[in-house]
Ligand SMILES: Nc1ncnc2c1ncn2[C@@H]1O[C@H](COP(=O)(O)OP(=O)(O)O)[C@@H](O)[C@H]1O
């Protein structure tokens with residue numbers, strides 16, 4: 016019994032060591048910087064081997080190649096942020112693509128309607144998964160089982176010959192449409208101005224309550240946005256115009272950025288991933304937040320699947336198969352989203368997809384063997400997860416913080 | 417008039433008598449320490465007052481009016497806020513986000529419930545200042561803060577709704593010496609703001625420093641109540657253990 020009036024030795028003040036705290040502070044908020052450095056290294060290495068690597072043409076190809084992975088990874092980020100995982104969305108993207116292509120090409124439904132049906136179907140399927148998960152079954156198991164079931168479902172959705180060709184149909188135009196340079200620059204200008212205006216609005220809001228701010232908080236983000244948007248349009252309109260999939264990715268990122276960083280929804284999303292019990296006690300609807308994340312994943316999977324089908328000019332039993340699922344999860348994690356929930360941002364989807372896409376694109380361009388691509392991608396993934404573990408637990412070794 | 421008045425509160429868990437006819441009151445600008453050995457019923461009493469558990473029998477009055485604290489929200493609405501021992505902070509969120517978690521200030525639905533960060537930050541600044549909690553930045557995730565700062569944020573979070581009574585469960589248990597001092601100062605400031613404060617503690621030194629009144633529980637019953645300066649440490653210990661003759665146990 017320790018009922019004494021003498022002071023007992025004080026327990027440690029904080030469970031984390033100063034070093035872990037320092038790494039945390041250094042890495043947080045700027046978690047995009049390590050992945051940007053990695054990306055720069057990859058580009059320099061491949062460029063030094065073949066200058067064609069950074070040609071306008073190849074960069075445009077690269078963006079088309081990664082669109083599917085990036086959109087799927089975006090959905091995966093939402094699921095990872097609430098501390099869950101998903102293994103079924105790649106196959107789901109194939110199912111949704113098969114559904115949309117079947118409806119639009121074989122059944123003659125208007126393309127827009129087919130797209131909406133496919134997105135709703137994707138959301139319905141992830142909703143079922145999410146309901147089982149919030150019921151208490153681990154998401155790893157639910158979505159692993161879901162993946163197998165969906166592999167069966169794609170056979171059901173596909174017509175008897177197990178393929179749908181979309182060549183020459185409006186469906187194929189989703190990926191092949193190019194937005195003319197003039198329109199693209201106009202879009203970039205509107206987006207940059209709108210973003211600058213929003214930042215200015217926030218700046219004036221903060222002045223009105225006397226909270227700390229500075230014009231730099233308007234200027235730097237606006238300049239960065241302008242450089243990225245105009246630079247992107249400049250590079251990507253060199254060929255035929257801005258590829259439609261790139262615009263779709265950009266719009267989805269914009270929406271995701273707004274909701275994850277500017278709204279109550281975003282705070283609750285991170286709260287649930289950070290500490291579920293604390294969030295629950297504070298009145299955050301935890302189960303609903305998990306449901307939302309899976310619904311978003313369902314929609315992302317459907318869009319990713321349709322873009323992929325449109326680019327491949329068809330759907331088959333292998334749609335959504337291959338390395339797509341692994342690439343999407345790897346992209347999210349390489350981009351800086353934690354496997355342990357509550358850490359990361361939507362930018363990790365595009366940055367991680369760029370890293371993985373840049374490796375496979377470079378390997379193909381140099382005519383290297385496929386195993387090099389696997390080795391490089393795997394190594395980058397392992398390093399990224401190691402960094403994630405260090406940032407989350409403070410050390411790679413359990414018990415040491 | 418007392419802010420909080422408990423009369424003959426009893427609570428059983430199955431066959432276990434967790435609390436038996438507890439009377440207790442908290443007045444404005446007063447710190448009441450609640451002490452007792454493990455299993456004495458401190459946590460159960462706190463849960464009842466914070467709306468987590470309901471008593472089997474007994475009456476709770478808030479500012480003289482009979483209150484039914486059926487949920488944490490009901491307790492909060494009645495002006496009673498509790499800071500639990502684990503603080504319930506989200507490590508990955510910053511101070512402002514934690515302070516307002518679940519009670520954010522946001523814009524209309526067509527903006528997607530856009531966070532009014534400037535409003536929240538201004539209010540956070542005021543509340544943190546009122547308790548002299550010093551943070552280098554309001555947008556640092558709380559994982560990077562010291563134990564004392566985290567305790568400060570958890571207490572400030574309780575103040576967002578301007579409660580009349582603040583209950584602190586073992587607020588210094590996880591802290592080192594200097595941060596312990598910080599938190600004790602915090603408790604004094606809460607008292608000086610005219611709130612009623614209930615502090616659960618194991619630490620007799622803390623109790624002696626902050627408490628205006630000490631309520632001692634043992635095996636679910638209130639065995640003693642002391643006013644500031646009317647007791648010695650050994651009085652507390654013998655009341656807690658029931659060892660009236662032996663004196664302090666070392
Ligand atoms: N949920 C519960 N179910 C059953 N018994 C409980 C429960 N909560 C508390 N008790 C019992 O009530 C008594 C008082 O416990 P508690 O209020 O936690 O004491 P303290 O916080 O002072 O250590 C103990 O005997 C404990 O075992």
Ligand SMILES: [Mg+2]
Pocket residue numbers: 458459
């Ligand atoms: Mg207890």
